[in-house]
Each structure stands twice: as C-alpha cells, then as structure tokens.
Amino acid sequence: MERHLVLVANVREVGKGHFARRSRRPSGYVWQGTQEQFNPNQGTGDFRIVPSLQPLSDVHFNHQYQDNYSRKAHLPSLYGMMVVAVFILLIAAINFINLATAQSVQRTREVGMRKVLGGSRQSLIAQFMSETLILTILAVGLALLLTRPMLSAFESFIPRGLSFSVFTPNILLFLLAITLTTALLSGLYPSWVLSAYRPAQALKGQTGLLGNQKGYLRKGLIxxxxxxxxxxxxxxxxxxxxxxxxxxKDLGFSTDAVVLINTPQVDKSDVLAQQLRQLTGVTHVAKQWSAPMSEGYMLTKMTYRGAKAIETEVSAKIGDENYIPLYQLRVVAGRNMMPTDTLRELVINQTYVKALGFKQPAEAIGKLLSFNGRDYPIAGVVADFHENSLHAPIRPTFIAYMPGMSKDIAVKLATKGKQVSDVRTSLAAIEDAWQTVYPDKEFSYTFLDxxxxxxxxxxxxxxxxxxxxxxxxxxxxxxxxxxxxxxxxxxxxxxxxxxxxxxxxxxxxxxxxxxxxxxxxxxxxxxxxxxxxxxxxxxxxxxxxxxxxxxxxxxxxxxxxxxxxxxxxxxxxxxxxxxxxxxxxxxx
Incomplete structure (x- = not known):
C-alpha cells in the first residue's frame, strides 16, 4: 500500500524554521528517501537539517509547519461554527415549541372533536408530528436555496476547491438526519401536550392543565x-x-508605510537595495531575513559565560545596519551595528538583558555571547519589541547581520506631507528598479501592516x-x-x-x-x-x-x-x- 507522507525539515542551530517536501514513496523506503531528499550539511556551516515525518492527513490542520502548497484550516473556528449552528438550531426549535404550545389553546376544540369522533392519542401525535415535519422540510428547502449565497459570507472559513452539492450520499444523509432530528425536537412536546387534552374540557375551549403546568416550559425555554x-x-x-x-498595541517598532520585498537571489539584492536608496519617495532601505514581527521565525541557543554559564534560547532577527533605524527600534544602551559588521557584533533586547542577569542595559555592553565555538560582543541594547504575535510573550532576541541570509528587502516610504498618489508613484518606481535587476521575475510586495x-x-x-x-x-x-x-x-x-x-x-x-x-x-x-x-x-x-x-x-x-x-x-x-x-x- 502506498502512503503519502510529508518530510519536514527543522532548521536548527542558528535558525529554527520549517520547510516541507511531499513524498509518495512506500513507507518502508521513507527514511532511506529522506536521506536523498535532505542533505544534513545543506546550507551554511551554521545549519544542521534534521528530517522528521508528518502525516499527510495532519497537514491541513497543523499550523506548526508552514509551507507554500497547502492552506491551513483553523480547527477551533470550524468547531466553533458547528457549535454555533447547533445553538441556532436549538433556538429556532425552541421558538417553534414556545409558539406551538402557546397557541395550543386555539386548537383545543379541534382536539376535542377528533377525540369524540374516535381519534386516538397516537393518531393525534402522528398528525401534529406530520405537520411539524412538513414545516421542517420546507425550512430545509429554503435553507438549501440560501446556502450558495451564504457560503460567500464564510469564504474565509472554506478551503479552496470545496464545492457544495446536494446530490451526494453524505449530504443527503446529513439533510435527512437534520430534518428528522429538528422535527422530533420541535414537534414532540407540542404534540404530546395537544394530544393530552380531555374531550369534554377541550370542547369548552379549556386545556385541562393544572395551574402549575402552565407556562413553565415556555419560560424555561425563553x-x-x-x-x-x-x-x-x-x-x-x-x-x-x-x-x-x-x-x-504599541509593538515597539514602526509599521507605517513599510514595504516588504522578497528577492530571488542574494547577490543581486544588494544591487536592488542600492537602486532603491536613490529613489526620492524612499527614506530607508534595509536588507533582512524577516521583519521584526513575522510569520517566520528563527530560534537558536547562545551561551553567556559570566560568573556561571547561562544558556538561553533566543530569537534571531537578521538585518543590516539599516534594520534598526528603518523600523525605529529604540536603542537604550550602546550603539547600532557598524555598516561593515557581518555577524561580529550583536544587538540584543531588554528581555535578553534580564535573562543574562543584568540589572541595567548598559551592563551588557561589551559582554561576549558564545555560539558555535565563537564569541560575539554585545554592541547595543534595544527596547523590547514584539517579534511574534501577541499570542506569545516577548522572547530574548538578538539582531545580527548575515549577508548569506539577508536576501529580502524592507523599504520605508516617505509619508509626511504625501498623498496616496505619491505612495503609488513610489511603488511604481520600486517596480521599475526591480525590472532592471530581475527582468525575468514578477514583482510582488507586501505591506508590513x-x-x-x-x-x-x-x-x-x-x-x-x-x-x-x-x-x-x-x-x-x-x-x-x-x-x-x-x-x-x-x-x-x-x-x-x-x-x-x-x-x-x-x-x-x-x-x-x-x-x-x-x-x-x-x-x-x-x-x-x-x-x-x-x-x-x-x-x-x-x-x-x-x-x-x-x-x-x-x-x-x-x-x-x-x-x-x-x-x-x-x-x-x-x-x-x-x-x-x-x-x-x-x-x-
């Protein structure tokens, strides 16, 4: 039997990221195939690639691994929609029960006449349940007519390619089950109450219910x-x-008018960055691996050898000397990286300062952090900024420049005194610069917001x-x-x-x-x-x-x-x- 598996590589040491490749190999050859799929020494010397397996059935609902070939579904949202649908159906059924029992007085004479003419309680229940079933079928039919236009309102919840067709076994069985269940929930109690009226009292328009039986269920349902x-x-x-x-929420960095550009080649990205710096509508240009807050992230472990060794898992932000001024990160001690620095100095955040045991940011300046057998001095400290969504706390973070990983570009547009048309002009100029460097590649960008x-x-x-x-x-x-x-x-x-x-x-x-x-x-x-x-x-x-x-x-x-x-x-x-x-x- 053929099993489809996803081979997931966890990039560790300097960075922790994820990328995936699908395999159609039989299960007995998966690990052998893994060696062919991933080279453990691939990339720079600072990386180690560790393959692992992820079931294909888990890909759609698992947000742990990000990839470019599948759309993730948010299970809590899907379950939430199911719960909401059940509650709304219950409320609608309660409405029917309330109104049916409230108006039962108007049908007392009808019930009395049917019983006098020989109608049994079972036949009355069957009659009233049939009426409820007919109403439910009509409601289901109306719902089917409204389904397609309503699906557009929930487009973001629905995976691409999912179509709705009534004439499939699963849908038909579901509709049958929901119709019968709704009819039973809505009609059983009113039918039971109506069929319980005594003929003599019913012909007089009286229900025959005791005082303490009247309205309690209706009130409870309300x-x-x-x-x-x-x-x-x-x-x-x-x-x-x-x-x-x-x-x-103040994220600790500027998000206004920042354009993110993903470039296909590291070597040519320097040329593009230089051209973008010449544009009049641009104030800052930085080379980077990712923005301060992004979907991608890198984690590694660094060691500080002071009175005692402190090993800390830290988040890595890769960017050149323009990274800090572009995002307006606030330097609270020390200085920014030098223009010629390539992973010789680090800038860390205040959370990292506290993790190292320093009371003041200035105390961390000049201290050495060890990674992969090399020591790196701390050149500066920036105020804390959110490097992940607000779901996660701020982690110890360092900023460094790695030319081999900084192929993406961030552009800060001039907005002071500018109109929307000026921003469009700047974007057009950026695209023109792109075409001169990457004439065969399509230009695309994303605003940081x-x-x-x-x-x-x-x-x-x-x-x-x-x-x-x-x-x-x-x-x-x-x-x-x-x-x-x-x-x-x-x-x-x-x-x-x-x-x-x-x-x-x-x-x-x-x-x-x-x-x-x-x-x-x-x-x-x-x-x-x-x-x-x-x-x-x-x-x-x-x-x-x-x-x-x-x-x-x-x-x-x-x-x-x-x-x-x-x-x-x-x-x-x-x-x-x-x-x-x-x-x-x-x-x-």
Whole structure:
C-alpha cells in the first residue's frame, strides 16, 4: 500500500524554521528517501537539517509547519461554527415549541372533536408530528436555496476547491438526519401536550392543565434562548475589545508605510537595495531575513559565560545596519551595528538583558555571547519589541547581520506631507528598479501592516463568527419573544379591560405585561454571566498580552439584552394597554 507522507525539515542551530517536501514513496523506503531528499550539511556551516515525518492527513490542520502548497484550516473556528449552528438550531426549535404550545389553546376544540369522533392519542401525535415535519422540510428547502449565497459570507472559513452539492450520499444523509432530528425536537412536546387534552374540557375551549403546568416550559425555554444570546453578546464585546487592543498595541517598532520585498537571489539584492536608496519617495532601505514581527521565525541557543554559564534560547532577527533605524527600534544602551559588521557584533533586547542577569542595559555592553565555538560582543541594547504575535510573550532576541541570509528587502516610504498618489508613484518606481535587476521575475510586495494582520486571521474569523451568531441568535429570540408577547396580550385581553375600567393607567398595564419577560431575561443574565466569564477567560488565555474580563462588559450585555427584550414586547404591550376596554368586555 502506498502512503503519502510529508518530510519536514527543522532548521536548527542558528535558525529554527520549517520547510516541507511531499513524498509518495512506500513507507518502508521513507527514511532511506529522506536521506536523498535532505542533505544534513545543506546550507551554511551554521545549519544542521534534521528530517522528521508528518502525516499527510495532519497537514491541513497543523499550523506548526508552514509551507507554500497547502492552506491551513483553523480547527477551533470550524468547531466553533458547528457549535454555533447547533445553538441556532436549538433556538429556532425552541421558538417553534414556545409558539406551538402557546397557541395550543386555539386548537383545543379541534382536539376535542377528533377525540369524540374516535381519534386516538397516537393518531393525534402522528398528525401534529406530520405537520411539524412538513414545516421542517420546507425550512430545509429554503435553507438549501440560501446556502450558495451564504457560503460567500464564510469564504474565509472554506478551503479552496470545496464545492457544495446536494446530490451526494453524505449530504443527503446529513439533510435527512437534520430534518428528522429538528422535527422530533420541535414537534414532540407540542404534540404530546395537544394530544393530552380531555374531550369534554377541550370542547369548552379549556386545556385541562393544572395551574402549575402552565407556562413553565415556555419560560424555561425563553431563559435558555436569552442565555445563549447573552453568551454571544458578551463574546462579541470581549472579542472586539481584544482585537481593538491588538490593533492599538504599541509593538515597539514602526509599521507605517513599510514595504516588504522578497528577492530571488542574494547577490543581486544588494544591487536592488542600492537602486532603491536613490529613489526620492524612499527614506530607508534595509536588507533582512524577516521583519521584526513575522510569520517566520528563527530560534537558536547562545551561551553567556559570566560568573556561571547561562544558556538561553533566543530569537534571531537578521538585518543590516539599516534594520534598526528603518523600523525605529529604540536603542537604550550602546550603539547600532557598524555598516561593515557581518555577524561580529550583536544587538540584543531588554528581555535578553534580564535573562543574562543584568540589572541595567548598559551592563551588557561589551559582554561576549558564545555560539558555535565563537564569541560575539554585545554592541547595543534595544527596547523590547514584539517579534511574534501577541499570542506569545516577548522572547530574548538578538539582531545580527548575515549577508548569506539577508536576501529580502524592507523599504520605508516617505509619508509626511504625501498623498496616496505619491505612495503609488513610489511603488511604481520600486517596480521599475526591480525590472532592471530581475527582468525575468514578477514583482510582488507586501505591506508590513498586512503581513502582521495575517498573524491574527484566525482571531478575525472568530470575531466574524461570533458577530454573525449574535445577530442571528438575537433575531430568532426576538421573533419568538414577539410571538409570545402577542399571544400573552391576546390571552389577557379581558384582564386588561377590567384593570382599565378599575382605573389602571397605561404605564401600569405596560409594566404588568413586560414584568414577566424582564424577570426571565434577568434569570438568563444570572446564568449566562459565569459561563461567559469562564469561556472568554479561556479564550483570552491564548494571548500573552490581553485585556481583562471587565465587570462592565457583563452589565452592558445585560442592559442590551434587557433593552432588546423590552423593545420586542413593548409594541404589543402598548397596543394592549391602549385598547378600548369596551371592546374586550363586550362579550361578558
């Protein structure tokens, strides 16, 4: 049997990165094939390549190894979509249960007549379940019609090449299962309640239910609906706060108008860099391996031999003497690298200074760090900057220049007093310079802001998911609440008429009709708050730098939910309160 495996090489020593090559060799030859695929001595003398294996089935969902031939999927987002879909389906089913049981009074005479004419309870249950099944089938059909346009809204969640076709066995089985499950969840309880009416009481329009049986399930289901809605509202606020924090967080370096260019050849990149420095719309040009914050990273171990040896795993940033001024990294002690320096001196960050045991940055200047049998003096110390996303803490970091690895170019564009058209002109000039150096290569570039934004793609997806789920959950909950408010107002028409005759004000009538719903939303708030606190806290733990779970978020969510509920029921409450009592009491 042929197994498809991914051979993954971990670049260690100076740098730790990943690259992958796919193999179609039979499993017995994998390790032999690995020796052919990767040369352990490939690259410079500072690198050691260690092959390992990754199952092909793991490639799509595993973000540990980055490659250029596959698109990664974010499993938490996919699971989140599934959970959201289940909750929305439950809320919709609850709406049906609430409205069906609330309106069951209107069908009591029908039930009584059917029972008098010999209808059994089983036949009544079958009838009501059939009605529910027909409604569910119609809903599934409508959902299928809306599926294709809706998929465009979730394009970022869906892998390329994935198509939706109803006429496949898996989809048909899923639709059948979801149809039957929804019909069963929605129709079983209303059918059971309706079929339980006694004929004598049903013919009089009475349900025969005891006082303590009336409305408890409906109230419980409303509480569940608003509990879910409150969870989504709190989640929306917290995710929005964290993403706003990420956008506004000082990263310790400048990201404004920085263009990143990947060049195909190291030797010619020097020529391109020199040409770019001559352009009027360019303020700085640096050769580098990567920007201060990027998807790629390098890790190595360096040793400081002071009173005792301290070995530290550090992040390596490779760039020339223009790297620090281009990104506006703040030098707090010592100096920048010299223009002629090629890995003879290092600049380290403040976190590395602390890891070495120094109290002040100046104490580290001139100290030697040992790597691969050579000693390198510390020339300067820069203030801490985020060299990874805010999911990870700032690591000990050094900056050095390695010509053999610095084939990429960063360009700082002049923006002061410039218009958008000036930036476009500068980009066109950069492209012209590219064409003179690499006439056979297509020019492409990335703004640093966009590169950093890609680090938070999964978080942005979660935000869109929670926002969409919140809107849908609130809409469905309000539709159900509006229907129940309408039914409640109709059922209490005579009571309202009597109260108005006895002098009750419009405000007191509105308060009376709204009070029950306010209590239910408050109970939902008490239930949702601790659950939301735990869920949002767990999500925020994924970030090394995050906002606090503030108490006011819960109060705001509760006020919003209460306001939405009151707005939903207020129309029917006001309408009932303003009704002429003569009309409601005419039949008495």
């Amino acid at each position: 509480v569940f609906q608003f509990t879910v809605s409150l969870l989504f509202i709190i989640g929306t606020i917290m995710v929005g706060r964290q993403l706003s924090y990420i956008r506004n 966009d590169s950093i934004a890609r680090l938070y793609e999964s978080d942005q997806k979660i935000a869109r998911l929670v926002n969409t789920a919140t809107a849908i959950a609130i809409l469905i909950s309000c539709m159900g609440l509006f229907g129940l408010a309408t039914f409640t107002a109709q059922q209490r028409t005579k009571e309202i008429g009597v109260r108005k005759v006895l002098g009750a004000s419009v405000v007191s009538i509105i308060t009376l009709l709204s009070a029950d719903f306010v209590k239910l939303v408050f109970i939902a708030f008490l239930i949702a708050s601790p659950i939301a606190w735990w869920i949002t806290g767990k999500w925020l733990e994924e970030f090394a730098y995050r906002v606090d779970v503030a108490w006011w978020v819960f109060i705001l969510a509760g006020v919003l939910a209460m306001g939405i509920a009151l707005l939903t029921v207020s129309f029917q409450s006001v309408k009932a309160a303003l009704m002429n009592p003569v009309k409601s009491l005419r039949s008495e």
